[in-house]
Amino acid sequence: MTDHLTAARGDAAPRISPSIGWTTELRAMFTLAWPLVIAQLAQNALTTTDVIMLGWLGPRYLAASTLGTTFLMPFLLAGFGIVGAVAPLVAQARGARDIKAVRRIVRQGAWAAIALGAVMVPVIWQIRPLFLALGQDPDATAMAEQFIHIAVWMLFPALLLTLLRSLLSAFDATRIILVISVVGFLFNLGINYLLIFGSFGFPRLELRGAAVATLSTNVLMFALMLAYVLRHRRLKRFHILHHFWRPDWWRFRQIFHIGVPIGLTVLAEVSLFTAAALLMGRLGTDEVAAHAIALQCASMAFMVPLGIGAAATVRVGMAYGRSDPHGVRRAGWTAIGLGVGFMALSCLVFLTLASWIVALFLNAGDPANVNALALAASFLVVAGVFQLVDGAQVVAAHALRGLSDTTIPMLFAIAGYWLIGLPIAYVLGFVLQWRGVGIWLGLAAGLAFVAIVLVIRFAMRERLGLMRTR
Template sequence: MNEHITAAPGAAANAAPADSGWRDELRATFTLAWPLVIAQLAATALTMTDVIMLGWLGPRYLAAGTLATTFLMPFLVGSTGIVGAVAPLVAQARGARDIKAVRRIVRQGCWAAIVLAVCLIPILWQIRPIFALLGQNAGLSIMAEQYIHVAVWMLFPALGLIAFRSLLSAFASTRIILLVTVGGVVCNALLNYALIFGNFGFPRLELRGAALATLLTNLLMFAALAAYVLRHRRFRRFHLLVRFWKPDWSRFAEIFRIGTPIGLTLLSEVGLFTAAALLMGQLGTDEVAAHAIALQCASMAFMVPLGLGTAATVRVGLAYGRNDPKGIHRAGWTAFALGTGFMALSCIVFLTLAPFIVRLFLDPSHAENANALALAASFLMVAGVFQLVDGAQVVAAHALRGLSDTKIPMVLAFIGYWALGLPVAYILGFTLNWRGIGIWTGLAAGLAFVALVLVIRFALRERIGLVSRAS
């Protein structure tokens, strides 16, 4: 028999009752989402800090660090998707008021984080021979290896961090996530400054210093969230570390069953944009620079619907867990309206202010930047158009995750990104000679397809049996 989970004081706004209206759902979603949005923006600052400070060392250090992180990121992103399955599963357990399930899910999420790190470290350790097979520069490969052999250990705290973040998100305790992430940005900047350049009496470690700063920052962030979860009265009652060694194979398998498609979906999207960058590289240096500028702007805007998407997973999962079809309806469409509404605004900004925005990245007074600036402005205008579909697809995907629906969305994402988006990008960019505009149009086509089919799937959720429990 399930144990009753009582609401913590002050949590009413985030745990609206089943018969609450649209206004209450809007308030609950916004309250849950805004710290996640800012935390996502802060998380991008972590990477940006590394890029800026490695750039101060010189182009070879920046290139080696970029190669190393490019090699690391697909493994980290895929693993994050798997461990991130803790969020919808905990939300469903919370909706069902099953306290034992919450403890077991989080514990097995930590197990999954440990298993993934143990499996991936030996692969990542072989970065130099792998880069040799890929024909990478030998000198840069040696430098990238120096970074990876330190940074690889951050997998343990980074993935454990995701497990605790998922628990906190499912209980709408997102402000602590924001505080810890912002603190991590500051900590990372100080550690980078100390360890890369040998300031404050520390040894000058250069690339190893950047990697060590990343490792220490993740350790500190993990420790902060772990201490909060284990000591705060709202979460202390779950006794997350009690019999931590005791396996729960059904929960462990469920995390991989739900999470693996999420991880593969994330990888397919990351891979699409990586492939687009490689296609840009065939067009020229100006196209690559312009692509990087437009992508950076689009990525920053994307953090808002991404945070709203996480909120959608939690809100839909809560309603699903308490067998509330109307709550699922309100939660999904409220997040969708907020996400697409924001992206409509960013679309207008990109379409009207693109020439001014790109000047923040390149100095227009230098004649050699003129072509790259013009290209970046044109790419950003196309990015403005696909803001709407990008926001729609991420919120729809997250809403479906709240229903534990991840396998079919994964297949649809692969079709949209790789069977449609990339071929269209190549045909328009090279066969029809639209060049960079064609590549970005292909990206928009792939995202539009995924957005359309996922939104339709959420709209038809009852007809296709996704909410058969909630009847």
């Protein structure tokens, strides 16, 4: 049976020997990471398309969809973190040549995805009474409810899609993830145009059309990825749907044990930036617009170390699964080096081309935009330094996930973001009156703390007992 595991690796190279060198590791890491990076960019572009097209309808529609998406996203991201625990677990099973474990992990990952959707949907469905209780505009809330009551069903295909992405990533089959992500982006672009505006004889559904497009795109991407896994001549040997109804409670609990801290870590970081946006709102409209521009630029650059981090989880997890401490060391430091190296380049770009970059977002010829452009350029300079620590923390966190180490990194992240980053942002921004630049420096300080402690934790993995035998 173990021979099937080697045969079922899809796009993977033969099983890596512990004696591989740094150059081989670098090549393997890059080969695994680059499709994931582009897939992340395509996923980001998919969301951007929704925003642009709803913006064409008018600010009321954009505000309503923003309200709905703001409410939906924390649930979705938490689910992604929990189901994403499948990636390190499958990578470890692959390294240990345990084919039965792969099937059981994926099966229980599907159970977890379905269970999470079943719990989250009834809560998200109550968006209207919750938002009205929070004092939101009744008309915007009613429109957001129309959007959510359709879009909420995307939770099931989106979480199951994350499950299959984790499986394919763990077996180096990342190019198909890229292809399906691009197909999803193009499909979403077309169906959005048809249903939002009622083009070519289709019904004009406006906000509901955007929700239908989002749901349909996730269903399509999940169906394509499932078909690939079930029909690929090597991957189908895993029989991931075999005895699907059979429980494996130990694996089920293991997914939540590793995944819940990942989800909470993601939520802590996302909520930090939400809090920063609220602080910017206290400073003025120009500060909010400038913050949005700088954050969009930083987010696009962040997709690269995020993809490298996903590859690090797999490479570290494989080495950990085959009890190869040298492989863990090479995989982790190679990924951290790649992530920080790219972010050093983006830092240089932000520092030298800040004024030119922000002019892509606002009309520099309009006198009303002069202050916002100047603020955005200053924020982007701070974001340049911010890039280095952001790249280090995300890759180090993913490398530790390859060792199933998620709880302590979660505590470090919460402490760094909320006990260090946000208080410093407030003190610098409002007490010392550094305003928006002070808030961005606070964000950088929080990320720097998390980056330092997580890199140190990875460096001390053996002393801390993280390399114990599986």
